[in-house]
Amino acid sequence: MKHIVKPTLLAALIAGVLSACSMAPRYHQPQVEMAETFPRAAASDQQTGSVAAANLGWQDYFADERLKQIISLALTNNRDLRVAALNVEAVRAQYVIQRADRLPALAATGNGGRSRVAQDLSAMRDATGQQTSYIAESYNVGLGVTSFELDLFGRVKSLSDAALNQYFQQKQVRDSTQISLIASVAKAYFDECIAQAQMDLSSRVLMSREESKRLIDLQFKSGVISQVEVDVAEAQIETARADYAAAKQARDQAHNALTLLVGKPLPDDLPAAAPLSQQFVNAELPVGLPSTILYQRPDVRAAEFALKSANASIGAARAAFFPRISLIGGIGSGSNDIGHLFNGPNRTWSFTPQITLPIFTWGQNKGNLDLATARKNIAVAQYEQTVQAAFRDVADALVARDSLKKQYEAKLRGEQAQTNRYKLTQLRYKHGIASSLEQLDAERDSYAAQQVLLRTQQTLLENRADIYKALGGGLNQQTVAPAANTTVTTTTTTTTTTVQ
Structure with missing residues (x-):
């Protein structure tokens, strides 16, 4: 019996050592050419102690309690996010199946x-x-x-590694879906709020114009003004009605978009919406960081795991020759x-x-190796494209933020000037100094300035959501403290994960 056990253990030991071999190429993370820092980063972004977007919880980024509850509902019921989570489970099961080939399959018979x-x-x-x-x-x-199978040349190990990286890739896809979902919910919510504000504005202007129309009609009957003033007042009333109808349509469509994102009708007991000027906590995201933080974005990490999977598949294709x-x-x-x-x-x-x-495979193994190599090259190009697209997302959002701030401040001053002009013209009109046409013209310009200001405010709010998404924010509900003495590099470490 001893003579049988010793050779068996020796054979098992040799098989285990040889099974550790792999013919997959050594993985090297591609170096993507891009600027070291993001363009147009404000001086305030360089402050120390600021929380990075990836660590900033969405509960601490958005200030509107109504929006927070809507986001929470969307994370629970959204179908796209649910499908992404189920895809993770499906790929995980595929990895477990592939990993099982690395161990002997025991079966009892009777x-x-x-x-x-x-x-x-x-x-x-x-x-x-x-x-x-x-x-x-x-x-x-x-x-x-x-x-x-005695995995002497690493074929089974390479297939298992490829499946494991596909699992990691799908997890990152799920995280990327969540980030996009939060940004989409926030933007749809802002659209609804702005549309409601435009409805309120159009309603107030319509009431004011109808009151002015009654005065103009009295003046026309008295022969003080001509039909021209009456027609202008009537046209402005119809414009306000059309604007109200358009704003109502925009609000209803934004509400429908929110309902779709949430996955069910919005509850009636949600808190009231906060003012448009109080939608965010008064803190700018720290974007004055090295551009290498983009390597931590879920979509970039998903592209890298796809590249690692393709790299491991080359090892399986090479082992097929032996x-x-x-x-x-x-x-x-x-x-x-x-x-x-x-x-x-x-x-x-x-x-x-x-x-x-294998002796004569008529080029099958060579074709499989060429296919695996081509797929790896495709994955490299896709990874580089993803990194470059991520950099552009942040750069575009920062450029827009700087421009939108200046636009909003300028249009706010312009709106205030138009409002003051309208008030003064009303006083002049009441004292008989200004004509009705001057009063209607001042009111029209003030109304137009308020509409433009609302649209600019809407774009500015959406830009804040875009920056949060572009920097990888949205995975954490509450703010997470960054690890001490941590520096962001372009080197990706090997992740060890146990999948049950």
Whole structure:
């Protein structure tokens, strides 16, 4: 028995050492050419102690309690996010299946039978030498390895590594979906709020113009003004009505978009919306960081895991050129008497090694290797494209932020000037100094300035959501403190994850 065990253990040890080999190319993260810092980063962004967007919880970034509750509902019920999470589970199951090939598959078997052998077919004879029938019994039990490939050239390991990286990739896709969902919910909510504000503005202007129209009608009947002033006042009333209808349409469509993103009708007990000027906590995101923080964005990490998976597939394609050794074996016991089934002399065993050596595959293995190499090159290009697109997302959002701030401040001053002009013109009109046309013209310009200011404010709010998304914010509900003494580099470390 000792002579049997020692060679077996030695063979298992050698197989384990050889199975650690891999023919996959050594992975190197591609270096993408881009600026070291983001353009147009404000001086305030360089402040120390600021929380990076990826660590800033969305509960601490958005200030409107109504919006926070809507985001929470969307994270629970949104179908796109649910599908992304289920895809993670599906890919995880595929990895578990692929990983199982690296270990021997053990199976227990057992069978038994009784049969009557006919007299003419029997080899048993009685005392007189005549053939006689009898009852035949047979019982067998065993435990064996159905098929186990000695992974001498890393084919199975490469396939397992490829499946593992696909699992990591899908997890990052799920995280990217969540980030996009939060930004989409916020922008749809801002659209609804702005549309409601435009409805309120149009309603106030409509009431004011209808009141002015009644005064103009009285003046027209008295012969003080001409039909021109009456027609201008009527046209402005219809313009306000059309603007109200358009704003109502925009609000209803934004509400429908929110309902779709949330995945169910919005509850009636949500808190009231906060003013447009109080939608965010008064803190700018720290964008004056090295551009290498983009490597932590989920979409960039997903592209890198896809590249790692393609790299591992090359190892499997290379290993296909070499022999494959499979082992089949088992131990058990057999007897024609169930009572003696487990007696020592009735033990059985079998050992069936098999080797397959490719000789003529008519270019199949070469084609598979070329295909795996091409897919890796595609993955490299896609990874570089993803990084460059991420950099542009942040750069565009920063350029827009600086410009929109200046636009909003300028249009706010312009709106205030138009409002003051309208108030002064009303006073002049009441004292008979200004004509009705001057009063209508001042009111029209003030109304237009308020509409433009609302649209600019809407774009500015959406830009804040875009910056948060572009910098990878939205994965954490509450703010997470960054790890101490952590520097962001372009080197990706190997992640060890246990998948049950």
